[in-house]
Amino acid sequence: MDTNEKSLRLIEAASAVLHAAPDHSLNVVVLNKVLFYLDLASLRDRGETITQNTYIALQKGPVIAKYPQRLIGQLEQRGIAKQISQWDGSKPILLENGPTHFDFLDSDSMILVSDVTTYFSDASSAAASRFSHKNAGWEIAWNQYLRENKPAAINMRIAMQQIVESDPWMQVPLAGEDEILAAADNAIGDDW
Numbered sequence: 001m002d003t004n005e006k007s008l009r010l011i012e013a014a015s016a017v018l019h020a021a022p023d024h025s026l027n028v029v030v031l032n033k034v035l036f037y038l039d040l041a042s043l044r045d046r047g048e049t050i051t052q053n054t055y056i057a058l059q060k061g062p063v064i065a066k067y068p069q070r071l072i073g074q075l076e077q078r079g080i081a082k083q084i085s086q087w088d089g090s091k092p093i094l095l096e097n098g099p100t101h102f103d104f105l106d107s108d109s110m111i112l113v114s115d116v117t118t119y120f121s122d123a124s125s126a127a128a129s130r131f132s133h134k135n136a137g138w139e140i141a142w143n144q145y146l147r148e149n150k151p152a153a154i155n156m157r158i159a160m161q162q163i164v165e166s167d168p169w170m171q172v173p174l175a176g177e178d179e180i181l182a183a184a185d186n187a188i189g190d191d192w
Contacts, residue, residue, distance in 0.1 A: 001052050005072060008103065010051045010064065013038060014071060015080050015099045016110065020117040021138045027068035028072065028083065029125035032063040033094055033132055034069075039161045042109065049156060052107055056151040057141035060125070061132030062159070065151070090125075135162045 005054065015068055017034050018024050026034065039049035053070070055062040064071050075081040081095045105113065120128055137159025144152035 006052050007070065009077060010035070010053050010071060011074050011080065012099065012102055013051050013113070014075060014093075016102065016105055016113045017117050018081055018093060018095035019098050020114050021095075024098070025092045026117075026121070027090055027092050027125050028067075028121055029060055030057050030128045031071070031118055032067060033061060033123075033128040034116055034120045035064060036132065036159075037120070037163065038112055040156065040163050041112045043156055043160050044163060045112070046108070050104065050112075053158050055156070055159075056152045057138050057145055057154055058151065059142075061129045061139050062135070062141075062154055065153070090190040113175065135159050137162075165171060 011033060014031065017031065017038065035051060035053075036055050037110060039051055039053075039055075042048065042050045051064075056065045072083055075093065076083065080097050080099075081093050083091050083093050095117045102110075112119050123131070135154075135155045137156065140158060141152040141154045
């Protein structure tokens, strides 16, 4: 996939998230977390991420690689959203021109956008960061960052494990050899 399509996917997803957010606004830390978990949910449900972008591990959790340019900068350049400064020092991203159509988000994707945005909409930056610090993919990439002193990409398949529900059959103990043989002996049918 070329960088232009990845950029378009990211901007479309971010604008849909901001549109779904209360007051059409999210703090940049929370916006990054919503996009991260949106991509994880899409990977879990559909086998691929929506944005097709790389996330890196920073101290406050997963973020789009080069997010000041690729996310905030592009939203502002395209006149879709702008980052504003508030009296309390926060700098939320405010949607200015809502999306009129989507090229990469279908109705199933929009359900994920709504669900993930709703989950994080009332979260502070600190709370969203704490939640993302429980992600194994972020932990691995963050430890790599600490060792090498440079940002490390998050493995999305490992990261997805945080949002995969546990399967009840995984809690059932394995059958012993005697139980397996007894079950085979009691099988209905003819001998081979």
